[in-house]
Amino acid sequence: MSNLFNIDIVNPEQSFLSKDNVFEVVIPAVEGEIGILKDHIPIISFLKPGIIRVFSESEEQSFYVEDGIVEFKDNTLSVLTSSIFDLKDADKNFVSESISSAEAELSKDNIDDQKRFLLNHKVEVLKSISLN
Amino acid sequence: MPSLDDLRKRITSVKSTQKITKAMKMVAAAKLRKAQENAEKGRPYSEKMNNVILNLSKSITDKENAPKLLVGTGEEKVHLCIVLTADRGLCGGFNTNIIKKAKSYFEKIISENKTLKIITVGSKGYDQLKRQYKSYIVENISFKESKNINYFDADKVGKIIIEKFEKNEFDVCVIFYNKFKNVITQIPQEQQIVPLNEDKDDKDGSGNDNDYEFEPDEDEILSNLLPKNISTQIFKAMLENSASEQGSRMTAMDNATRNAGELVDRLTIEYNRSRQAAITKELIEIISGAESL
Secondary structure (H helix, E strand, C coil), X not given: CCXXXXXXXXXXXXEEEEEEEEEEEEEEECXXXXXXXXCCCCEEEEECCEEEXXXXXXXXXXXXXXXXXXXXXXXXXXXXXCCEEEHHHCCXXXXXXXXXXXXXXXXXXXXXXXXXXXXXXXXXXXXXXXXX | CCCHHHHHHHHHHHHHHHHHHHHHHHHHHHHHHHHHHHHHHHHHHHHHHHHHHHHHHHHCCCHHHXXXXXXXXXXXXXXXXEEECCCCCCCCCHHHHHHHHHHHHHHHHHHCCCEEEEEEECHHHHHHHHHHHHHHEEEEECXXXXXXXXXXXXXXXXXHHHHXXXXXXXXXXXXXXXEECCCCCEEEEEEEEECCCCCXXXXXXXXXXXXXXXXXXHHHHHHHHHHHHHHHHHXXXXXXXXXXXXXXXXXXHHHHHHHHHHHHHHHHHHHHHHHHHHHHHHHHHHHHHHHCC
């Protein structure tokens, strides 16, 4: 029996990625990374800034996401996100811009802890991207 | 009776107008294709979003403490209406239809002694509404600068709505836009987005397996998701609107081109007739002059 399932990544403008031959997807859920395999129980969660890794038989793909919602049901993983790009064609300028805007946001006083945590995390992830 | 020269000038002017409307029609047709494509591409996102919310709201048992964006404030005194129109004219009844629909809703609200607040998106709507409802308009947004409909713009509108909701500035939020059915028909829509209207038609029991695992809990996901949903709904409305606008413009310009053609035909006949009349008159003058000799 195959151990493959479907993944659909959509952003508001279009369907970003749709595959039916992945065997594992790692998503940066808000309470920690989740690895999803076939026949996972139905789950709804949302994302923090991080990297989605999609493992299919032939290749491995990585995408940076800022936020979004994931739903897994009937062996279909749907990821709804408004900001996503493929790590392969990451734009250096865009990444450094995002880092500096996030850092500017961090230096403000009026942000709550949760937001501070998310922003810190975002900077961390983006920096690790720009290093590669 | 206009002189021959006058007629000739009119024919040329109608012909050049026809050229313009024809060009506009073609531009609209090209843009329509793109807008339609975009609207179709954007559909999966809003559908999926709807599904997730539907599943989530079903699993919420404690209705009293559910997020206010979902169940409402418990009152419905202040209505916020978002009227989405185009930034440009010359598109037939496109803007007027939305305005008409919105106006009838406004009248209903006012006659029920409820408070009305209006946000217009797109300059044409503002132009048409400011005469009558100037005092109700709280904000006027226009995206003339952005060439394409993008999510970022929709998100801006969404954020304004959320901000107002958090300040308790309204209880019910309704958006008005044109739904694209086909090139000839666009249906003006009114859609309530706050509180969220639950779909009455339960999709034949497909959502009955409420055994989702939530991480973190339902409430937190919902409160994160609902603001996003508002932006998504606005974005969907904007996409539908832009497809409708181009469709509407295309039909309007097609009609204008045809009408101009008819006008040219009629004027040409008139021109030829008076030309012939002039020739006949001259001939009679010559003949009668020769006879008198």
